[in-house]
Amino acid sequence: MTTFIAVLYIISFALFIYGLMGLTGPRTAVRGNWIAAVGMGIAVIATLLTPGMGNGLLIALGVGIGVAVGVPSARKVKMTAMPQMVALFNGVGGGAVALIAWVEFRTTEGYAHEPAYVAIASLFAAIVGSVSFWGSNIAFGKLQELISGRPITLGKLQQPVNALVLIAAIVFAVVIATGGDAELLMIGLLVAAGVLGVVVVLPIGGADMPVVISLLNALTGLSAAAMGLALDNTALIVAGMIVGASGSILTNLMAKAMNRSIPAIVAGGFGGGTAVASSGSGEVRPVRSTSASDTAIQMAYANKVVVVPGYGMAVAQAQHVVREMAKLLEAKGITVAYAIHPVAGRMPGHMNVLLAEADVPYEQLKEMDEINSEFAQTDVALVIGANDVTNPAAETDPGSPIYGMPILKVNHSRSVIVLKRSMSSGFAGIDNELFYDAKTSMLFGDAKSSVGEIVEELKAL
Known part of the structure; x- marks a missing residue:
């Protein structure tokens, strides 16, 4: 059975890569999506065949709920709202990884008797997954106009606050990795990382939102890969690295297309509101209309x-x-x-x-x-x-x-x-x-x- 599962994983990884190659051109993009989807289906089957995987009924229930929510949403969404859906679905992935890290913390009693790499990878996944979940939800709110598209900042306090919550999340992670097993420590880590995701994305204007979505997608992939390392799940490692690598490349290309650096965007983007078309002096400038x-x-x-x-x-x-x-x-x-x-x-x-x-x-x-x-x-x-x-x-x-x-x-x-x-x-x-x-x-x-x-x-x- 172990060999059979390994073979299924290899087949699924090959389909992931082949499907991704199809996304390089419009003519092959749909086919590439289907090929990658088949690969993911095989990876899921391989994972479920692993001995001791868990309660099959609960797994089936989770899959059923996901299908019932995901398929109608994807079919009904308008193309104009597709960016919001991408942000939302990406955030759900990051949130899932953060929850898995929390479960791993609880089932191992604070990673007691676990190798150091398991604790480190799991804590990294928890921080990045939580940042991705909450940041993606803010991006969704901005794109859906539930939140103002204008940068929402704390002024001069913005960067110190960002640094403070990042340090808080790292401190919680270090305490846990060095033997802390109180559940409040993990909750504090997840909350600090979530606040970081919110305070980082809120100051970014609407003009930079496509880059933000791509960056958060890459982060979700990296968190999934880290969680796969902690769980010794080959599918999560490979799929997460593919998403993380491709998302990082895309983010870099988009930032270059805007002549902006990724750190500059994360530090606070430009624009996102409505301005009056006028000259610098406030005088309305004439335009020529046509029919x-x-x-x-x-x-x-x-x-x-x-x-x-x-x-x-x-x-x-x-x-x-x-x-x-x-x-x-x-x-x-x-x-x-x-x-x-x-x-x-x-x-x-x-x-x-x-x-x-x-x-x-x-x-x-x-x-x-x-x-x-x-x-x-x-x-x-x-x-x-x-x-x-x-x-x-x-x-x-x-x-x-x-x-x-x-x-x-x-x-x-x-x-x-x-x-x-x-x-x-x-x-x-x-x-x-x-x-x-x-x-x-x-x-x-x-x-x-x-x-x-x-x-x-x-x-x-």
């Missing part, structure tokens, strides 16, 4: 149109009508491409998933580094709800909080049309200088309705 009819005419006589999707497109669920518009333009011999910024939307790959849902050809999706060189040859750049990722202030204004962040250089196009509901700012809470460019026209209204009107005008041409 669906003029937009349709302008695009109909273009050679190349680049669509720049953002969170506004996701909110309006406009991806299908955007695809319809693109088909009409292509039928007229016009080249259409989509410019994708790494942090557009509220989670990595948000725009890619939405456009794939509308059957946009994958070869038309162009990443920032690839498309930026093409804007100079673009007749019309149609910006649909993207804000900070198109703001030229990132290149021209050293005093801007987003200065240095790589952007989509839509201002290099011959003409720019921006679809927005209003002149409100993006997650960074600052004006977008693109709106006041002489080449820019604003088409105000709901993105789906506005694009629908453009479609009707194109059909009439």
Whole structure:
């Protein structure tokens, strides 16, 4: 049986890795998810076959409750709310690890007679899992707008408080590892780590939230791997390390895409509220408005149109009508491409998933580094709800909080049309200088309705 279980684990790990490889491209992403899911199913079966695993009825009950809650939630959630769900599900994983560490503490009487590595790994998992659980819940609250997206800080006391609760959690861990077996010590550790997760994420603004979600996901993976080491569970070790490593790489890539360091984000991000579109002196700056009819005419006589999707497109669920518009333009011999910024939307790959849902050809999706060189040859750049990722202030204004962040250089196009509901700012809470460019026209209204009107005008041409 031991050999058979080991073989099942090896098969599951191979499927994990093969499935992860599938996530590197849109065409293979769905298949990759299914392959990895099968791998996890095999790992679960292998774990349940381990002698002395526990009460089968309770395990079945837990699986049933998880399925009853998870499947309907995942099926019903809108794409615009997917980042919140990712944050919530990730937090549940971290919380589960923290609870397992607590159970391990209780069943071993404070890790008495356990090797030192078991206590250290379990305590590490407890701290990181608790931080991930509570931090992910704060991220969920910000994304769901249950909590203000603006940074909520303690001012100059923020960093000292962060350091204090971190030290408290470490002190509890050290006391436990050196022989303390009072349950209040473990409860104190979990509470201190939970407070740390809250106070670290609250000061981070909405603009940095995609990076935070990715970072917390990586932390959950690391905590699971540590707990697997303590429990001698190969599945937890391998799966946790895969999640931790891939999440860390993704977090680093996203931070680079925003020209920000991870420590700077954790220390307190920028923005997250609504600002009035005005000049520095408080004087309202003029913008040029346009209509669906003029937009349709302008695009109909273009050679190349680049669509720049953002969170506004996701909110309006406009991806299908955007695809319809693109088909009409292509039928007229016009080249259409989509410019994708790494942090557009509220989670990595948000725009890619939405456009794939509308059957946009994958070869038309162009990443920032690839498309930026093409804007100079673009007749019309149609910006649909993207804000900070198109703001030229990132290149021209050293005093801007987003200065240095790589952007989509839509201002290099011959003409720019921006679809927005209003002149409100993006997650960074600052004006977008693109709106006041002489080449820019604003088409105000709901993105789906506005694009629908453009479609009707194109059909009439």
